[in-house]
Structure formats: structure tokens, C-alpha cells
């Protein structure tokens with residue numbers, strides 16, 4: 001196998017000052033592109049050149065001569081200095097991850113060589129400084145405050161202007177480009193040929209990734225360095241699905257052993273509950289699980305719950321069990337969670353890393369009260385009907401709540417809430433309902449993607465490519481939103497989960513060093529399953545602002561449905577849309593085409609599709625626990641890659657704190673008003689004080705509907721309460 005086949009500019013040229021534009025490097029880059037094309041296509045004869053494509057002004061890759069001989073391995077990034085042995089360079093976690101069968105097959109395939117040398121991940125100096133990630137920008141490269149100051153970034157700025165002059169309608173017709181812009185790993189096939197890019201774009205993006213030391217940052221993450229420096233924490237969600245034989249040491253502790261200790265505990269407990277050896281306080285079998293949690297302690301588990309309900313093993317193994325999620329503090333959500341459940345058959349799992357989130361803790365107390373109402377307040381009720389998934393540092397809070405430590409399924413400070421679905425927050429509720437073996441398959445899928453992420457060369461690395469495309473679309477082409485459209489109803493909650501993963505991670509305004517960012521980062525993510533989304537917001541995607549789309553589809557459905565007399569199965573029908581939409585977005589429809597179809601001229605502008613709208617397509621064999629694990633890890637790593645290139649800390653979330661603090665202040669006023677005391681509304685912004693008063697009146701204005709409907713009660717029981725309110729009004 002080749003040790004590397006990523007074309008690189010010679011270090012001396014690549015590192016020259018920002019004044020070196022694309023024109024100066026044209027020859028070098030041409031030869032790089034040629035090498036890339038050779039390395040990608042070297043096992044197939046080149047396609048026949050079919051003549052120039054109208055409007056397509058990119059480097060004519062068709063002109064590249066066929067390789068004379070097999071390409072020589074291209075020097076690795078460290079070619080200017082002696083490389084450490086690969087074992088020394090490999091992050092511990094990566095070095096020992098075993099290949100799944102499928103991955104082994106991929107590794108053996110002549111078309112998809114895995115990168116054996118891990119040359120992207122040389123060890124960065126262990127650092128817990130304010131910017132462990134930032135420190136990675138040192139070394140052989142000059143330091144920079146912002147990636148936008150680098151020559152690699154500036155090249156992409158200029159390149160974006162060239163790309164904007166091209167149209168996907170023409171780009172997609174190039175078979176060589178089309179072949180080159182797709183990746184296949186362990187059943188995950190990604191076609192990104194409908195991105196507004198050429199192969200040169202990919203080369204330039206990979207150069208940016210190298211300059212921003214994405215490889216080193218990923219390695220630092222995998223090694224357990226404290227790259228989340230604002231919280232002083234390692235970022236080790238990959239360790240939550242590491243194999244038992246692996247080892248990652250953080251603060252002298254092997255975290256992989258901790259992970260497996262908890263997974264073993266989850267397995268034993270969930271099997272006990274499912275087999276009926278572990279029962280409720282009154283001796284009844286546990287049949288219902290209510291998982292109480294919010295944000296990352298809800299979205300990931302709820303997302304995979306929907307998928308596993310329809311996957312082959314899960315749909316069978318879940319039959320005797322019901323799992324509900326109680327997330328919102330809205331009493332309607334509480335009512336839904338409790339509806340028709342027998343407390344004697346119910347286990348409440350409180351999922352909260354901090355065990356202090358206001359909404360979750362109120363809901364936990366509400367559920368505890370419901371259990372007490374059903375069975376009395378004997379300590380056994382809490383001990384046998386409640387469990388917790390919380391950070392080890394919240395142990396005392398859990399015990400004080402009445403949940404014994406043997407029912408605490410820990411996770412750790414080094415797993416971010418939004419990255420915790422592979423740890424106990426997902427493991428416990430999901431194993432209770434579906435059995436541990438389904439969850440294990442999910443972990444195996446995620447582990448496979450982790451391995452790929454840590455070892456594949458950038459140009460074949462799914463998460464790296466997806467992350468770079470995110471950077472390209474957002475920071476260089478200016479597309480600030482993106483959408484995920486899974487053509488699988490069971491993935492209905494995936495877009496919402498990824499929305500949190502990404503927006504809480506990369507919604508930042510400063511770099512790891514606190515430098516104000518001067519480029520666009522942090523997309524708005526949203527999505528819906530197809531085809532439903534098509535009948536909702538796709539109008540805007542086709543004719544309004546440009547929103548890059550991720551289409552996700554599966555070759556086989558979880559359910560076979562082919563109604564007699566129908567030409568196609570329901571799944572084929574669904575997938576026809578999956579295949580059609582990317583071309584509708586990319587190619588569009590011109591006025592000339594419409595006129596030729598006989599559309600009245602005055603309608604033509606309204607019915608013209610400008611096209612040139614980017615998307616990528618992910619096609620997997622089947623939606624199941626394993627592929628769900630792959631997709632989850634793929635999207636988690638995409639976010640990390642973007643954050644690494646943008647030079648931000650993707651693993652803290654200070655942006656949620658202010659709202660929480662202000663809610664506390666409002667809560668104080670609310671308590672005063674509700675206990676008949678005068679709230680101190682002067683402390684609030686006038687508009688807030690005004691709308692609060694309206695709330696206390698029942699939502700209606702003076703003499704309005706709400707007041708008539710009994711809103712007066714909301715003023716509090718005493719005269720002081722009303723005076724306090726009146727005072728602010730004046």
C-alpha cells in the first residue's frame with residue numbers, strides 16, 4: 001500500500017507568504033492535480049475525452065495523460081524532517097482499533113486503500129495550555145491568529161470567485177470529475193460531485209486542513225489532551241465506543257476501562273430488568289422506561305430510539321417494553337410521558353450530566369412524586385424505580401436525590417452532553433428497551449467510522465471531506481444554512497440531534513485564543529425526512545436562498561412494502577425522489593427549456609429553476625443500529641473538523657449560560673408574585689416586566705380575554721403583588 005497519496009505542494013512553496021496567489025503556483029498545482037487524478041484513477045483506464053463542456057471553465061482534467069507507471073508514493077507531510085515510526089505517531093486509540101469485517105474488506109480492496117501510516121496524526125506536544133488546539137498551529141508552520149490570514153485561506157477566497165462563475169449544470173456532466181468526487185467506506189457511499197467545486201477545490205481545501213493542522217488536532221483529541229481548554233476537559237467521545245482492548249490515559253486513568261466498566265453494568269442491569277430478575281418495589285416486572293433529560297441528554301437517545309424501533313433486531317426485542325422521553329418542562333410533556341403507565345411497572349431514568357439542569361430536575365422531581373403517589377414514599381420506591389445517568393462528579397447530587405449509587409450509570413466530564421449518546425445516556429434507556437446487543441452494534445458502527453476518521457487520507461476521509469465542504473460552503477461561498485434530508489422516516493429525529501451537535505459546537509465568535517473571528521462560521525442546521533420536506537420547505541431550497549443539502553438514503557428498506565398492482569415498491573418510490581432532488585437542485589431548468597415545453601412566456605420567470613445549488617448524497621445499504629452508529633460518528637466528526645479548521649473550541653457551550661442565569665432572576669420574581677409578595681420588576685428590562693404582568697393576568701390585556709378567563713389569579717394573592725406590578729406600569 002502507498003504510505004500516502006495526497007498530492008502536496010512542496011513544503012517550501014506551500015509555506016511561502018500570503019502574497020503567493022494561485023497564479024504563481026499554477027504549475028505546481030497543475031502537477032499536483034495531475035498526480036491526484038493519477039492516484040485516484042490509476043487502476044482504471046482514463047475515460048475518453050468527449051470534448052469541452054459548455055460553460056465549464058475548470059482545469060480540463062480530461063487532458064491529463066494516462067499514467068505511464070504506477071504513481072510513486074508522495075512524500076508524507078513530515079518529509080522535510082525524519083518521521084517518527086508509525087507506531088509512535090499513531091494515537092493510542094487509533095493504533096489498537098480493530099477493523100470490523102467490512103472495514104477489513106475495504107482495506108483489502110484495491111480501490112479503497114486505507115492509510116496505514118497514520119501520517120496525518122503525528123503527536124502534538126502534550127498541552128493543557130489555554131489553547132491546546134491553538135498550540136497545534138505551531139511547529140513547522142508559522143503561527144497565525146486567524147486561519148483567514150493564511151495563504152491557504154486566501155487562495156480559497158480567490159478560488160471561490162472562480163468557482164462562482166461555473167455552473168453545476170455543466171460540472172455534473174464531467175465523468176472524470178464525477179468519479180473523483182465520491183468516497184466509499186464500509187458501506188457508506190458519499191457522492192459529493194454536486195458540490196460547487198472542482199478537484200482543485202478539494203486540493204485547496206485539503207491544503208487548508210493541513211495548514212490548520214486538522215490531523216494533529218484530531219490526534220490530540222483522540223489522545224485525550226484537554227482540547228476543551230475553557231472547561232479544562234478532554235474530548236473523548238470516541239473512547240465511549242472504543243474496543244475493550246484499547247487504552248486512553250487521561251490524568252493517569254485509563255478511560256476505556258471506565259467506559260467498559262459502565263457498559264458492563266448497563267448490560268447486567270438491562271438484562272436483569274428485561275429478564276425480570278430485577279423488579280419494582282411491589283414485585284411487578286418493569287415494562288416502562290421514562291428517560292428524563294434535555295438537550296444532549298435527550299436528542300441523541302431519542303434519535304436512535306426511533307431508528308431501533310424499526311431495525312431488524314430492535315423491532316423484535318423491544319416488544320415487551322415501552323420507552324418514553326420526558327424532555328420539556330411543559331406539563332403537557334409530563335402528561336404524555338405518564339399517560340396510561342402503571343408506576344409499579346415503571347423505571348424512571350434521569351439523564352443529566354450535571355444533574356442540575358433546571359428543567360430536568362423539575363421533571364425528575366415530578367416523576368418521583370408520581371411514583372410516590374402510586375406506591376408511597378418508602379425509600380425503596382426511589383431506589384427500585386429510579387436510575388441516573390450522570391457525570392461521576394454529580395454522584396452526591398444523585399444520592400441526595402434518593403437514587404443509590406448502584407443505580408448511577410456514570411459518564412464523565414470528558415464526554416460533552418451532545419456527544420454522549422454512546423455513553424450511558426444512550427446505553428441505558430436503549431438497552432433496557434431493545435437489549436444490550438442492539439446497542440453494541442450501534443457502538444460498532446460508530447467505532448468503524450472513528451477508525452476511518454483516524455486513519456484514512458484526507459481525500460478519502462468521509463468526515464474530513466464533509467467538514468471541509470461545510471467550511472467551503474459557509475466561509476467561502478457564503479451559504480449560512482444547510483439541511484439534512486434522510487429518506488428514512490425512522491431518522492426523523494436525526495436532523496434535530498445533529499442540529500444540537502453542530503450548532504452548540506460551532507456557534508462561536510472567537511478562536512481558541514479569544515481572537516474575534518472575521519469569517520463566517522457555524523451554519524444553521526435543520527432538516528426533515530424526505531419526501532415530507534419536499535412538500536414543505538423545498539420551495540425555498542429550489543427557488544429561494546441557496547441551502548446546501550445532505551441527502552441520506554438506503555438501498556434497502558427496513559420494511560418490505562410492495563402493494564399488488566403497483567409498479568414500484570414504496571421504498572423505490574421514496575428513493576426515486578432521493579435520486580431526483582439533487583439534480584433538480586444542481587441542474588435546474590432554464591427559460592429556454594420552459595419555452596420549448598410550451599410554457600407561456602409570462603410564466604417562465606416564475607417557473608425557472610436557476611439550479612447551481614449544492615448537495616451531497618450518502619447512500620448506505622440499510623438503516624440499522626450499525627449504520628446509525630456510522631452516521632452518528634460521521635456527523636460528530638464533521639463538526640469537529642469544521643471547528644478545527646475555523647480554529648474554535650467546538651466543545652464548550654458558554655452561549656447557553658446567560659439565558660439560564662436570566663431565567664433564574666425571572667424565577668425569583670415569579671416566586672414572589674406567586675406567593676403574594678411584591679416582585680422587584682425594576683430589576684428587569686421594561687418590556688420583560690410588561691409581558692410578565694400580562695402573563696400574570698392570564699395572557700390578556702386590561703379587561704381582555706385572558707383576564708375574563710381567570711387571569712387575575714396570576715397576580716398573586718396579595719395586594720402587594722398587585723401594587724408591585726402597578727408600580728412598574730407607571
Ligand SMILES: O=P(O)(O)OC[C@H]1O[C@](O)(CO)[C@@H](O)[C@@H]1O
Pocket residue numbers: 294295296297351352353354355356357360417418504653656
Ligand atoms: O445533561 P445536562 O447537564 O442536564 O445538560 C443538558 C443539556 O444542557 C446543555 O448544557 C445546554 O444548556 C447542553 O449542552 C446539554 O446537552
